[in-house]
Amino acid sequence: MTPGLPSRAGTPPADWRDTRPPAGGRYSYAFLDEGAKREIRRRILKAAAIPGCQVPFGSREMPIARGWGTGGLQLTLSLIGPEDVLKVIDQGADDSVNAVNIKKFVTRVTGVAVTTDTAAATMIQTRHRIPEEPLQPHQILIFQVPIPEPLRLVEPSERETRRMHAEADYSRMWLYLYEDIVKFNEITVGARYPVLVNCRHLMDPSPIPRWDLAKLHQGEALFLFCAGREKRIYAVPPHTEVQPLSFEDFAFRVEAFAGRRCARCGSGGTYLDEVIDDATGRRTYACSDTAFCEKARRSCGAAEDPPTREGIA
Amino acid sequence: MGYVAVRGGAAAIENSEKFSLVRRAGGASGLLTPEQIREQLYFAVDRVMGEGSLYAPDLAALAFKQAAGDSFEAAFILRSYRTTLPRIGYSEPVAPDGMRVIRRISAAFKDIPGGQILGPTPDYTLRLLDFELQEESAARTRQQIRQLLRETNRLDPLPERFPKVVELLRREGLLVRRHASGKDRGLTDITRQALSFPAPRSAQLQSLARGETGGMLALAYSNMRGYGSVHPVIGELRVGFLSVPFRNPRSGSVECIGEVLVTEAEVIARLAEAEGPARFSLGYGLCFGHNETKAIAMAVLDRAMSGGEPAAPSEDQEFVLTHVDGIESMGFCNHYKLPHYVTFQSELDRLRRIQAGSGLTGEENP
Numbered sequence: 001m002t003p004g005l006p007s008r009a010g011t012p013p014a015d016w017r018d019t020r021p022p023a024g025g026r027y028s029y030a031f032l033d034e035g036a037k038r039e040i041r042r043r044i045l046k047a048a049a050i051p052g053c054q055v056p057f058g059s060r061e062m063p064i065a066r067g068w069g070t071g072g073l074q075l076t077l078s079l080i081g082p083e084d085v086l087k088v089i090d091q092g093a094d095d096s097v098n099a100v101n102i103k104k105f106v107t108r109v110t111g112v113a114v115t116t117d118t119a120a121a122t123m124i125q126t127r128h129r130i131p132e133e134p135l136q137p138h139q140i141l142i143f144q145v146p147i148p149e150p151l152r153l154v155e156p157s158e159r160e161t162r163r164m165h166a167e168a169d170y171s172r173m174w175l176y177l178y179e180d181i182v183k184f185n186e187i188t189v190g191a192r193y194p195v196l197v198n199c200r201h202l203m204d205p206s207p208i209p210r211w212d213l214a215k216l217h218q219g220e221a222l223f224l225f226c227a228g229r230e231k232r233i234y235a236v237p238p239h240t241e242v243q244p245l246s247f248e249d250f251a252f253r254v255e256a257f258a259g260r261r262c263a264r265c266g267s268g269g270t271y272l273d274e275v276i277d278d279a280t281g282r283r284t285y286a287c288s289d290t291a292f293c294e295k296a297r298r299s300c301g302a303a304e305d306p307p308t309r310e311g312i313a
Numbered sequence: 314m315g316y317v318a319v320r321g322g323a324a325a326i327e328n329s330e331k332f333s334l335v336r337r338a339g340g341a342s343g344l345l346t347p348e349q350i351r352e353q354l355y356f357a358v359d360r361v362m363g364e365g366s367l368y369a370p371d372l373a374a375l376a377f378k379q380a381a382g383d384s385f386e387a388a389f390i391l392r393s394y395r396t397t398l399p400r401i402g403y404s405e406p407v408a409p410d411g412m413r414v415i416r417r418i419s420a421a422f423k424d425i426p427g428g429q430i431l432g433p434t435p436d437y438t439l440r441l442l443d444f445e446l447q448e449e450s451a452a453r454t455r456q457q458i459r460q461l462l463r464e465t466n467r468l469d470p471l472p473e474r475f476p477k478v479v480e481l482l483r484r485e486g487l488l489v490r491r492h493a494s495g496k497d498r499g500l501t502d503i504t505r506q507a508l509s510f511p512a513p514r515s516a517q518l519q520s521l522a523r524g525e526t527g528g529m530l531a532l533a534y535s536n537m538r539g540y541g542s543v544h545p546v547i548g549e550l551r552v553g554f555l556s557v558p559f560r561n562p563r564s565g566s567v568e569c570i571g572e573v574l575v576t577e578a579e580v581i582a583r584l585a586e587a588e589g590p591a592r593f594s595l596g597y598g599l600c601f602g603h604n605e606t607k608a609i610a611m612a613v614l615d616r617a618m619s620g621g622e623p624a625a626p627s628e629d630q631e632f633v634l635t636h637v638d639g640i641e642s643m644g645f646c647n648h649y650k651l652p653h654y655v656t657f658q659s660e661l662d663r664l665r666r667i668q669a670g671s672g673l674t675g676e677e678n679p
Contacts, residue, residue: 027397035400039505057506063393066644068651091655099649100323128655146648157631159510177645190659209659229641231507255662273654274661288655 005175022166030077031109032249040078042235044224047235052197053165054148060215060230069102072144072226079140080123085113092129092271092288099127115289129189132214132270132292137238143206145227148234150194150204170202172220173245181250193252195244197236202245210254211271216242262287265296326446333513337381344347350374353548355574359574360384360603364375364639365391366523367379367398368601385525385643405558405567409577409599410474412554419478421548421581427475432552478549482593489584489594491619492496510631517634522600522612524638526607532637534609536576536617536627543617544594545609552603575601578608582616 011029035049035060043057062070076286080086088103090096094116102125103114115121118133135141151161154172164170173194191207195216205213206225216223216236223236236242246252260266263275263284270292272285287293338344350357361373365388373391378472380386416432419425420494482488491514501516508516521529536543554572561568578598583591614633623629636642637667 031397033399036396056509058502058505058507060396060504061389061392061640062396063390065389065647066641067646067648068644070644091652096652097326101326104323104326118468127651129651132587146645157510158635159631162509185670186663188663188667190661190663191656207653209655209657211659229645255659257665271655272658274658288658 012069027109029110030080031062032060032074037078040074043233044075044079047224047233048222048237050201051236051240052201052234054232054234056231057233059228062228064102064105066229067146068098071126071169071226071233072142073102073106074228075142075224075226075233076123076125077109080106080110080112082110082112082184083256084122084285085104085115085120087115087118087124087291088126089131089291090127093290094288116294117290122127128207129271129288130208132289133285133295134215135219136155137220139221141223142227143208143223145204145206145225145232146168146190148204148225149229150202165201168204172247173202177245177247181247187250193244195242197242203234203236209271210244210252213242213244213254215235251301257285262293265293266300267293267296280303295311345378345415347371347374347378350377357382357384359604360526361387361391363604363607364388364523364525364603365395367395385639389579389626389640389643402559402562405560406556407555409551409555410477410555412475412551412555412575412577413572414471414475414551416552417475417549419547421546422478425478425549427472446629476549477579479581479595482548482581487593491591491595508634512630514633517618517630518597518599520634521598521611524607524611524637525642526604526610526638528609528639528642529614530606532627532633533613533617536613536625540625541617541622541627542620543582543596543613544580545613545616548579548581548595550576550578550608552605555663570610573610574602575600576604576608578605580609580612580616633661637651
């Protein structure tokens, strides 16, 4: 096994098959049948061997809806062992309803421990963010991907985009960005900014902000991506080149927060959510990564939590 | 801080489930049993089985009850249950001329071998609201049915096989042989392999068979109405029971392991003159349960995709097959309800920058 790749993913514990789900009865450990898990793990290996290349797989229907993280969930369930510690975030938040729902489901079918602490997790399933805290070699970050094809922006046909990847023909993507600059004097792509992986495959990093792209480059952890609806798995293994498309004379730029800091923990240098006050209409900013924010507050001995309203409107 | 996000986690989800329970079962009327749904709302059950891609009338009725009548949701519940079932094997091929039919019609010929059988259909019934059903008396309806069964003369047993109408045309050499598009070595299983294009015919028919009725109807209708070139004639439409032959892995003999109710449609359409001597070509549709709209739409789409260069969306195999699955399209449509704060913030950043017009205030890539 390659050093740097988490060995845990390849060597399940001895009691892997004996583990009975705590929910009992009609569903097997981690919901998917063993055949499906093995198939998905084989696809993950292929994806990790060709960084950034989309590998088709027989995506299973899950009890959560397509587009709500069925891809990420299939990776999580096919890799998770009883000793894993799971963290699930949605838009950076641990307590977002969808993250809570996914966590609840995985615990129900596996009984694994869950955490909000990025450092304590062995496996993190995420939608639209990479945690601010740097990831470690033993960790796996699993991205939920709505649209795995970066070229979909310029070409609707799958048949055609597969040809373009095979020939590394990304001219139309470059042209799209160039035309943006000509029209708006700016590249208009917000999140989902296309990146070139291992100097070969153009990859959709899932709709993470441009802010997070640097964390993919030469990372320590294994990054796995999966689109359940579109039935594609791809990966960025540790220590891989990941570069956003950028022109020599028009540099790639991340989101600007103009020196603003989080109103809750005071951190600068994190991705911020814009928060608009109901009454005054005043705009404040808060860390999008809620676990990081919490840790930062605790470590600087901040006083009580600012009041937050819970519940769905 | 007046910040209300879609957060709140476990408690909120539990409360939402309780609210739904009250909406489904909080009324004064008696609770529906899955048995009632299976017997009396059979079109709904059939649709759920077809789109859920699992032939299980009891489970489909349960899913329909659980989903409070939302057919998308019920098919979705059934489909995700299907995921957990082991794949035991594949049945042997079935010849549908051996179908135990309850309905069989042809719009192409007046007299067909074996005869036309109208069967149960609302086609010729006036769609007037039947106010008598408002206060239907169970006793009277039962009695009515008993009397019906008494008075009906039992016909001679139906023939074991009904010859296929299109066979007549095939024997005359009027039908073109369909070339299997793509590399169709054996059977593709779309539940185990992601589609690639051009998809083999087996993958095409499987995708359509589990497609969403409304979506398929819209695409097929676009073709019939003008955005396409198929002018279909229904060669034959059948509803009936097909036995499922399965090879016993121990003894090696083929055994019937059950029956499924299916709807089968074969549409005939003329080929464009440019494609050689004038001949007919066939479109095929088959789905679980009694769902004629879907079977016909499927046959029209199957035929529409058989041509060369697509001239309309319904003739483009990739376009049709990637958009007909109800579970996928519904899920994706609804996922836009999930928070998009982070991505929207990223968009906002772009828009503000463009409006500011400078393009120089952002932070360089760290």
